[in-house]
Amino acid sequence: MWGPPNQNVFVSPYIKLQGKRESRRDHYYYSFPLLSLPSSSSPASPPRAPPPPQAKLQASSSSGPPGMAGKQGDGGDGREEDGAKVGLPALDISLAFPQATPASIFPPSASDYYQIDDLLTTEEQSIRKKVRAIMEKEIAPIMATYWEKAEFPFHAIPKLSSLGVAGGTIKGYGCPGLSITASAITMAEIARVDASCSTFILVHSSLAMVTIALCGSEVQKQKYLPSLAQLTAVGCWALTEPNHGSDASSLITTATKVPGGWHIDGQKRWIGNSTFADVLVVLARNANTKQLNGFIVRKGAPGLKATKIENKIGLRMVQNGDIVFNKVFVPEEDRLPGVNSFQDISKVLAISRVMVAWQPIGISMGVFDVCHRYLKERKQFGVPLVAFQLNQEKLVRMLGNIQAMLLVGWRLCKLYESGKMTPGHASLGKGWTSRMAREVVSLGRELLGGNGILADFLVAKAFCDLEPIYSYEGTYDINSLVTGREITGIASFKPAALAKARL
Template identity: 70%
Template sequence: MEISVAFPQATPASTFPPMAFDYYLFDDLLTPEEKALRKKVREVMEKEIAPIMTEYCEKAEFPFHVIPKLAELNVVGGTIQGYGCPGLSITGAAIAIKEIARVDASCSSFMMVQSSLALLSIANYGSEAQKLKYLPSMSQLKTTSCWALTEPNYGSDASSLGTTATKVNGGWILDGQKRWTGNCTFADVLIIMARNANTNRINGFIVKKDTAGLKITKIQNKIGLRIMQNGDIMLKKVFVADEDWLPSVHSFQQVNQLLLVARIMASWIAIGISAGVYDMCHRYLNERKQFGAPLAAFQITQEKLVLMLGNIQAMFLLGWRVCKLYEAGKMTPGHASLSKAWITRRARKTVSLGRELLGGNGLLTDFLVGKAFCDMEAIFTYDGTYDINNLVTGREITGFESFKPFLLAKASRL
């Protein structure tokens, strides 16, 4: 979908701008394999997704016809070794998700759910039979998936989830609700987290689409991540055979291990969104003229552009360092949470500056920035809000847990 030809003020994002700068030469931090992967992902996203993202954003629909192109990137499965997965470094997986998000945040979120939550759940906590059955087709995107933790009454307080799993002969009965589950409207398999009615512990289950008692409804009227399909899930006496119970999920702490990886990826999605907005603004300011000169020639626009550039450099360095800590086995929950909280907040400010720089055109999806501005609000919130992630890091550095109001916490100790 092109902008009106009557007012050709600048090139729309359907023709995506090249990367403006590697200002601090971050290429020096990447391996040749990571550079090659970045190049491949960037080319596919600019060629296949950029020309259609405005159309699908306006329709709030997912472009299913591009799934084979995304599969060809060979990045789904991230760091998982074997079973058809690519076995990337966490840095390589982060660079790939960043390049996807640079063009479209919904596609990157779709890939993150598939790779860093659903596949990783089976790879880390599934049986060998489950890994052999599901991972090869999921890594090739022949089988799509979602990961359901959040519920209508339990968002930040996810560990208190109310969906139950009751043991019966030959399997389990699931009852409950899930909300905001990405990909669930079309997922072939759903990874459902539920509370074991006998042990009160959190367990994981693989639920196939069209299972009796399973009802999924698309969430309408989103302002951000409109291309990604989020939905509500109702489970009423859904039977799951024993063979689809994830045998190694027994606590919320194990669920948290998955969220740590997701928070790293969410950080890099925010970096990618910011980089795409910067590249768009850099081109736009050189093309758009006012007062007889390109906008790029004015002091105030240069100052905002430099602020954006500085933010992106800092975000990249923090994201890169967290990846290296993960690879060295030194990353803590606080590291991942601070990365997600700080980077997404900085990214939020960065895309806001981009919106200012484009003036009225910053409100249009045609130039990416208005779309990215709304998408960034979703990234700021999912995989743990800014406040919750700060509290995770705060607990780690002080030794005090402050998730519950003081009086409630005090009462629980009596």
């Protein structure tokens, strides 16, 4: 406790108020009597002091404007330090800053300036509208709260299931059988509202499910895909390791043949959804052949341990994990027969890289939409911020980037659908859109000024969420080298061998 225990004292940091000053740990605190305290003749049971006046303005978890991060503590009367309540609770953002609408009420779309929607089929337009409506209504109000807490909103999984996008391009087995364009558009629409939810769907659908669909047996498809498509089961995809990220093909997790199946030993890192996934698609090196093999590992298998990676600055809702395998037994029936080399995984990555290319597009769309509304609502010097030339130039630069990103993303989908997409095409798409999105979110942060560092207005959250996307599914540099290899015919992934020292 910062000060002497006293029920009749409310401790507030850094604010000089009526009463005596107390010093502790080189910080100064001021204690003052609370209002309406009972006399010393009150009953033995200690009375509960009323909350400070500001707490009356605090929105409860079940009423008031939704989705405000970090505002809903126990009883709404400040945080605890050493058992004592310290400080006053923050005002609800709509009361603290009534001049602009927070992102919990998502703005209408204003970023399709070149009318890319006209390039979509009626079916693709329909699924886009459906996903947009559900994301704005169901996810926007809660995203800032869960992002701040670094927790995944498990109660929202049925809402994400209702999007009807899990399984993407997979046909049959309860999957939607979307076109690659429709699947990419839905990825952007999810990311427009929340990048963490789009990554959850990406890992579950475009990696775990697609691997089973492309590399699994018919029995495995019928066994696993229907529940994954309905999101009654959740999947993850385990490739990267503590010592193998960009050079993932050098992984050292091993699969050893034993009677009736396999023993998997090793460690994986940065695996999204891994702390709660029901189905883990694991890539390991065959101890005998040294080739890459794939396995379906079920949640709760003996020797399997998945722990959450803490302290992330981006995609905080995504539960990335460290996985340790200690002689985890996988029956032969759960080995993926279609994974026998890294080339077999490349066809999975071809789809997922298209999807990842659309995540920065969606994030940029959301940031532009929020900034477009914010600058119209927020006034300085007696006029809306949108009236200033510098702000208009930044908005136009953001909008131009988004139009170019949309056209590149759309063309990438068409190349895939026609069978013409190469690894270089996919890598350029993912690397370039994530680089352009960096400028968009940076400009958005500038435009919102101080509110640009608050998750309440989306931009700060998007600014942070883009950083892991810039690096995963191939860093910008690695994706550039993939394209560079394709256009020059020279692979430059490894540094040149050191020349022998001359005598």
